[in-house]
Amino acid sequence: QMQLVESGGGVVQPGGSLRLSCAASEPTFGNYAMHWVRQAPDKGLEWLAFTRFDGSIKDYADSVKGRFSISRDNSKRMLYLQMHSLRFEDTGVYHCANDFGFKERPLGYFDNWGQGTLVIVSS
C-alpha cells in the first residue's frame, strides 16, 4: 500500500504563496493519477486538483482555478501544489491522495491518503 507524506504547510498572510509537497513511498507512484483534497477546520472534504499519471492532464476546482497549480515529478515520486493569492478560506488540512484507477483510467475517487499538512491563512 502506497504511503503518502505531505509537507510544506504553515502560516501565511492573505495574498501570499505556499508550495506543498507530497512524497510517495512506492515506485508505482508513476502509475496513478494524483489529487489534492482539502478539509477546512471541522468541515467536510473538498477536492481541489488532479493530475494524470504522467502529468499531461490537470484539472482544478473552480475555487482554486488560476491560483493553484498541481505538478508531479515521477522520477522523485513527488507531487506538488503551488498556491498563490491565498485567501482566509483556503485555511485547512491539505491531503494528497492517489486515484483508485490505474494509468489512463482515473476513476475520480481516492485510495491512499496522506495525513495532511495544515495551511493557515491569517493576517
Place this chain on the structure above:
Amino acid sequence: EVVMTQSPATLSVSPGERATLSCRASQSVRSNLVWYQQKPGQAPRLLMYSASTRATGIPARFSGSGSGTEFTLTISSLQSEDFAVYYCQQSDNWPPEGTFGQGTKVEIK
C-alpha cells in the same frame, strides 16, 4: 452539479448495535458511490466503492447498498474502532468537484 446529502448528521449508537447511514444524490449516479471513514486526526480511509464493494482490508461487518440516488452504509455490529465520521462521494461525474457529502458522525451512545 450533483449534490450529495447524508443523513443523519450524527448517529448515536451503542457498541454491538447496528448502524445505518444514508446518502442521497440529487440525480442518478448509477452505482458510482464511494464511502470513506475518517477518525479524528487521521486521513480518510477508503471503505467501499461501486456502492457495495469493500476496499482491501475492510471488515465484513461493513456493507453498502443502493443505486441511482439512494445509498446505504450499514455497520452490522459496531466496534469501538468504528466510531468516526463517514463520508459518501459520487464518482459518476468528472471532475470530482463538489462530489462529497457533508458527513455523518457515528458516536457512542
